[in-house]
Amino acid sequence: MLEVSAITMKFGGVTALDDVNFRVEDGEVLGVIGPNGSGKSTLINVISGFYRPTSGAVTLDGASLSHLPPERVRREGLVRTFQNLRLVDEMTVLENCLAGVYPMLTTGYGFVGASLASLLGLPVARRRAWEADLLAREALHRVDLEHRLNDRVSELSYAEQKRLEIARSIALKPRYLILDEPTAGMGVDEADHLVRMIVQLARDPQQPMALFLVEHRLELVLDVSDRAIVMDGGRVLADGPAEEIAVSQVVRDIYVGGE
Ligand SMILES: Nc1ncnc2c1ncn2[C@@H]1O[C@H](COP(=O)(O)OP(=O)(O)OP(=O)(O)O)[C@@H](O)[C@H]1O
Ligand SMILES: [Mg+2]
Incomplete structure (x- = not known):
C-alpha cells in the first residue's frame, strides 16, 4: 500500500x-481532482521523488520513499x-518504448518478476536486449499499437502518441501508475477512449496496477475510479468512494459555475 x-x-x-494525507491500495483506481493550482502535479512530483517534501513522508508498504x-x-x-x-519524434514507436525499458533492466530491478530470459540462460547483455524487446512489444500490443512498431513518432496521431507514452509506462509492469492529466489536449471522445483504455489495463487480472489519475x-x-480525492489550495478537501464524491457538496462548491 x-x-x-x-x-x-x-x-x-x-x-x-498543506498536510496532505491519503492511501492508495494495490489495484485501486484513485481519481484526483481539483482546480488549477490546487497542488495535483506537485503531489505527483513528491510521490515520484522529483521533489523532496518540506515535511511528511511517502511510504510503500511502510518503507519510506521520500528520500x-x-x-x-x-x-x-x-x-x-x-x-x-x-x-522522441525521429525515433520509431518501438525504439521509443525500448528507450524507456532498456535502462531499467539492470540487476536488482524490483518489479518485472522472474523473467523467461533468465530461465533460458542467455548471456546478460543479450538477455537484457531480448527481455526489453519482449516487454516493449507486449506493452505496445496492449495499447493497440502493434501495427505501428516501425513508424516514426512524428507519423502518429496525437492520440496514438499518448497511447505510446502509456505503453512505455506500463512496459515494466508497474505496481502504481501515476498519470498527470493524460487527456490534456484531446477531444471528448478521444479522452474518454484513452481513460477507459488505461483503466481497463489497470484492472487486467493478469497484470493489475493501481492508478493515481x-x-x-x-x-x-x-x-471510472474506485475512490477519489478532491484537492484545493494544497489540501485534500474530500476523500471517499467516487460515487459519493460525485454528489458531494465539496465538488459542487468547487465546480458548479466553475469548469
Ligand atoms: N517549482 C515550483 N516553484 C514554485 N511554485 C510552484 C512550483 N510548482 C508548483 N508551484 C505552485 O504550487 C501550486 C500548485 O501547483 P501545481 O502545479 O501542483 O497545481 P495543479 O493542481 O497541478 O494545477 P494544474 O491543474 O494547472 O496542472 C501553484 O500555486 C504553483 O504556482
Ligand atoms: Mg498540474
Whole structure:
C-alpha cells in the first residue's frame, strides 16, 4: 500500500501542499481532482521523488520513499507520466518504448518478476536486449499499437502518441501508475477512449496496477475510479468512494459555475 502522510511542500512563501494525507491500495483506481493550482502535479512530483517534501513522508508498504531519487522510486514500481508528452519524434514507436525499458533492466530491478530470459540462460547483455524487446512489444500490443512498431513518432496521431507514452509506462509492469492529466489536449471522445483504455489495463487480472489519475474531466474520472480525492489550495478537501464524491457538496462548491 502507498501511503502519503502529513506531506507539506513549500516553495518560498507558497504552500503548494498543506498536510496532505491519503492511501492508495494495490489495484485501486484513485481519481484526483481539483482546480488549477490546487497542488495535483506537485503531489505527483513528491510521490515520484522529483521533489523532496518540506515535511511528511511517502511510504510503500511502510518503507519510506521520500528520500529516494526518481529512478529508485521507479524501481519500487511507481511509474509516472508528465503533463506534456516526452517522446522522441525521429525515433520509431518501438525504439521509443525500448528507450524507456532498456535502462531499467539492470540487476536488482524490483518489479518485472522472474523473467523467461533468465530461465533460458542467455548471456546478460543479450538477455537484457531480448527481455526489453519482449516487454516493449507486449506493452505496445496492449495499447493497440502493434501495427505501428516501425513508424516514426512524428507519423502518429496525437492520440496514438499518448497511447505510446502509456505503453512505455506500463512496459515494466508497474505496481502504481501515476498519470498527470493524460487527456490534456484531446477531444471528448478521444479522452474518454484513452481513460477507459488505461483503466481497463489497470484492472487486467493478469497484470493489475493501481492508478493515481489526475484528470480534469470530472464526470469521466469519477465514473471510472474506485475512490477519489478532491484537492484545493494544497489540501485534500474530500476523500471517499467516487460515487459519493460525485454528489458531494465539496465538488459542487468547487465546480458548479466553475469548469
Ligand atoms: N517549482 C515550483 N516553484 C514554485 N511554485 C510552484 C512550483 N510548482 C508548483 N508551484 C505552485 O504550487 C501550486 C500548485 O501547483 P501545481 O502545479 O501542483 O497545481 P495543479 O493542481 O497541478 O494545477 P494544474 O491543474 O494547472 O496542472 C501553484 O500555486 C504553483 O504556482
Ligand atoms: Mg498540474
